[in-house]
Amino acid sequence: MDMAFLESSIGVEDLVLLEPLEEESLLKNLQLRYENKEIYTYIGNVLVSVNPYQELSIYGPEFIAKYRDYTFYELKPHIYALANVAYQSLRDQDRDQCILITGESGAGKTEASKLVMSYVAAVCGKGEQVNSVKEQLLQSNPVLEAFGNAKTIRNNNSSRFGKYMDIEFDFKGSPLGGDITNYLLEKSRVVKQLEGERNFHIFYQLLAGADAQLLKALKLERDSSGYTYLNREAPRVDGMDDASNFKALQGAMIVIGFSEEEFRQVLEVTAMVLKLGNVELADEFQANGVPASGIRDGRGVQEIGELVGLNSVELERALCSRTMETAKEKVVTALSVIQAQYARDALAKNIYSRLFNWIVTRINESIKVDTGEKRKVMGVLDIYGFEILEDNSFEQFVINYCNEKLQQVFIELTLKEEQEEYKREGIPWTKVDYFDNGVICDLIEHNQRGILAMLDEECLRPGVVSDSTFLAKLNQLFSKHEHYESKVTQNAQRQYDHSMGLGCFRICHYAGKVTYNVNSFIDKNNDLLFRDLSQAMWKARHPLLRSLFPEGDPKQASLKRPPTAGAQFKSSVAILMKNLYSKNPNYIRCIKPNEHQRRAQFSSALVAVQARYLGLLENVRVRRAGYAYRQAYGAFLERYRLLSRSTWPRWNGGEREGVEKVLGDLSMSSEELAFGKTKIFIRSPKTLFYLEEQRRLRLHQLATLIQKMYRGWRCRIHYQLMRKSQILISSWFRGNMQKKRYEKMKASALLIQAFVRGWKARKNYRKYFRSGAALTLANFIYRSIARKFLLRLKDNLPSTSILDKTWPAAPYKYFSTANHELQKLFYRWKCKKFRDRLSPKQVETLREKLCASELFKGKKASYPQSVPIPFHGDYIGLQRNPKLQQLKGGEEGPVLVAETVMKVNRGNGKTSSRILLLTKGHVIITDTKNSQAKTVIALDSVAGVSVTSFKDGLFSLHLSEISSVGSKGDFLLVSEHVVELLTKMYRAVLDATQRQLPVTVTEEFSVRFKESSVAVKVIQGPGGGGKRKLSCKKKGSRCLEVTVQ
């Protein structure tokens, strides 16, 4: 095993490793470590702690965090490591734990218990509920310390009571609550303290810390020197601030759950105790001369009465007299001053100790666990240490008895039981001797022959009883006992010892000899309070005070005496022992390095004594020879079988073989192991830690394996589910699709079927039905509508006048084409009728008109005006004028046109009128005056005509050059009826020569004139052409400009 971790250590951290193993080296080692501020040392799993008497920076959250993560041997020895082992074992292995803290007064037990508690509080569960439980548990300390601790010579903060606290946890290791048991408060301190010591802290805290108002209400003075019960010499303790501790106390009580009212009542009772001490008693004499007592100054009693609601007269009577009650009568006797003082002090002590018990009960109420679930328990025992004072009394006797019992637990569990086990298990073993203090315990507690039994016997015995009769009895009984000494037994053995007084006996405790003074043993054991006092207290209106004295209720009064203090203590110690034996013990052995509470001072002699009686050396020897760890094969195999392939996951062989297999596979050295009959023994804790570490690693592996399997399983399941789902979905989808398709096909098939069936049926049934009835009907209807339409049309035909273009609208849209056609037809028919009625002359006239239209329509501006005017032809009255008829000469046929025209002189543009005649063959132009001078132009020599597009009547008659008249050149004429004239001329030319006369509509044309030609240019005048007025202007010789107005 590697010990590298020890190399940097000072001395040895575990005394088991000490070489050579002797008392001297053990002390040296402790001293060396102590001087280097290493106050903790192990003996295996036992922690030895040497009080440093100075603040060391090895506590607090940082260190807690460190120790919680490491195993016992990985870090320096520390109380946290021990607390951690205990807590983890409680949490993980479900073993109830107890932490036994032993040592002399001032060795550091209370501090150790607080460190353990704060460690456990820090590492156990978190959460609001848990935190409040923790807070309550932790805050119980300052409250109990205020009321139960005091400065002693040995310890400024000495616990004057024993305390055993069970902290209860749930299965997860979270604290649920707790339970405190207190043992025998040193109540004599209330009324008297040794030199240099103090009363309980609370009195000083109250006086220093309460504000003026509170003090006044409690009827107290701030100055502590005014109180008889407070030691005048030592009101202050170095490094202790009573005032601020009072504030802390108040805070703590509130956290625990005390109400303001309860807090106040507690203070009132405390104040009452303090004030009781100041009640001075004075001698008085009764009439018969018997000494009696009275209150010297009534004010104190008065104030007490006011404070707790008590009649001061009654209180005085209770203090100064005593009622003896027998079955038959009541006798009141006066008390002497001494007796009255005794009664007063007894009352003060009783009130205070009952108040203390009440406070513990009240705290327990708050921290009690009320859920019924299964709990795990960690007990922390901080009991007053072994005490050897100058003058030892009943209290020390009881305290030392208790320590004796605790030592026995230690011996039983670590020395005796262990060695016996090796023997039982057949492990080769050389016995280590140790001192078994069973005999001393017996001496004290034996039911018939123990000192406590004797004391009880004396207390109950009728007749004269005193402390000396008790001592005599002891001397008689234990004269031969090797642990009992007294003056008498010494005398018998002819020894002489100055230190042994007459009224004393001595017990050789495991931790040393202690001489006890029997004085007041009987009294203290009886622990009786005069009934007058308890009854007076019960009458108080103060609810708390009253509740402390239930036996004061006259109805409850019983003559049966309560168990003695010794008997009570014995039974509560017995309960405690039973409790401790049922749990897994963890030891803290506190050692006081010097008597002066001084830092860095190591008194070897003093430590040697402690080391001796604590049996440290024996402890180391047993430890070293023995085995650190043992467990039944079954349990061991169960825990570690996962470390070997042969035992994991199944092992069918025997348990022992299984364990051998596991350890064999791990190739453990045989020195480290021993196989007992039923158990396996492992020598060093390192081996165990190694096993634990292996197990932890293996658990990780297994956890990973389980995780792996689980994840795989989960994924597989998930996958399968997905697959199943997918198949389901796709099957549904496909099904659905097919269904839809099928439905569509079915619908189509049905449709086709329906058609086919219909068709077949129709075919079949055609013979039974008139086929095409609908068509016939439709036709019929259509026809009837058409008939109706036509008949109505017939009745509403418009007039036959061709100018009438009206036509009735079609009644239905589908007739509109027909209607339109009918309209056109009707119109044509009207026209035909019209034409049929015309005479040949009219026809001729219309033909001429038609010809005119063909020639001029759209070309000449004067054409439209000519349309309605019939062509007269004769405008000069030729028919009636024979003279004019001559102008025609010999020409056959009728004169087509006779009219007066203007001839434009081509030379100068001047006009002169002429008569123009058109016949079927010629154009004859004559002078109106001189009818002889006429020009006859044969129609076939007319080459063409030019007219203007305007409304004027100007036209040019172009003659072909070869004609006879042609030589004169073309004619430029103006006619009133130019359209008619030219139309007729055109027709005449067509008739005569089968030639179409070219009629040119133009604004510019040239007129031939003799050999040359003149260009005629016609322009529209500004007049817009109302009258056909012409003005011709010659422009140069070759140009004639005609302006049409």
Ligand SMILES: Nc1ncnc2c1ncn2[C@@H]1O[C@H](COP(=O)(O)OP(=O)(O)O)[C@@H](O)[C@H]1O
């Ligand atoms: N671990 C420690 N660190 C510092 N001081 C300590 C330690 N343990 C004890 N002391 C000092 O010793 C004094 C007495 O310790 P305490 O626990 O009250 O003794 P016990 O309860 O054994 O009588 C404390 O008031 C404190 O000053």
Ligand SMILES: [Mg+2]
């Ligand atoms: Mg203490």
